[in-house]
Amino acid sequence: MIQSEVRKLIEELTKLPGVSLKLAHKIAYSVLNDSSLKSVFNNIATIVDNIEICSRCGFFKAKETDCLNCREKTDEICVVATYSDMSAIERSGCFKGSYHILGGLIAPLENILPEDLLVDQLKKRVEQSQNTEVLLALPFSIEGDATVLYIQDVLEGLNIKLSRIARGLPAGAALDVLDRRTVLEALQGKSYID
Numbered sequence: 187m188i189q190s191e192v193r194k195l196i197e198e199l200t201k202l203p204g205v206s207l208k209l210a211h212k213i214a215y216s217v218l219n220d221s222s223l224k225s226v227f228n229n230i231a232t233i234v235d236n237i238e239i240c241s242r243c244g245f246f247k248a249k250e251t252d253c254l255n256c257r258e259k260t261d262e263i264c265v266v267a268t269y270s271d272m273s274a275i276e277r278s279g280c281f282k283g284s285y286h287i288l289g290g291l292i293a294p295l296e297n298i299l300p301e302d303l304l305v306d307q308l309k310k311r312v313e314q315s316q317n318t319e320v321l322l323a324l325p326f327s328i329e330g331d332a333t334v335l336y337i338q339d340v341l342e343g344l345n346i347k348l349s350r351i352a353r354g355l356p357a358g359a360a361l362d363v364l365d366r367r368t369v370l371e372a373l374q375g376k377s378y379i380d
């Protein structure tokens with residue numbers, strides 16, 4: 187019979203993505219048996235508490251500090267839907283500019299509307315930098331295409347080069363599930379949008 191406090195701990199752990207009931211049991215008993223592991227939970231809480239999303243570029247940053255991603259002018263901005271797409275591009279190692287994380291894709295059926303995404307903030311960043319190139323690293327899905335069209339519309343009339351990563355990705359695939367080589371090819375095969 188598991189004590190209710192231990193059960194609560196296991197329940198909390200299973201709320202984490204990728205943590206099965208079996209793994210939750212393992213972590214719970216490890217932590218309860220090894221006092222040095224208890225500080226890990228405190229450390230996580232403190233660190234997470236000190237991280238916020240930059241209202242300008244969607245990147246994570248430490249509270250009350252300048253955002254390292256968007257504080258400087260850049261000549262290339264890569265637009266992605268999520269943080270995990272960004273980290274897939276980072277791992278490919280072939281993009282050296284700054285990122286802009288929209289926070290999702292337009293999906294009216296899921297109640298994600300254009301105003302929920304950081305598109306106006308993208309426009310502001312583009313206006314503040316000069317001769318910027320904007321690379322849209324968004325999936326080739328209905329939601330991805332709708333988001334590209336919307337961004338095109340918002341950025342229209344600005345003096346920028348707008349491009350999109352290459353087609354040929356698995357339909358609707360998010361960048362973060364692709365291997366490094368596929369991400370690399372998608373970035374290198376970008377095409378310009380008028």
Ligand SMILES: [Zn+2]
Binds near residue numbers: 240243254257
């Ligand atoms: Zn930022």
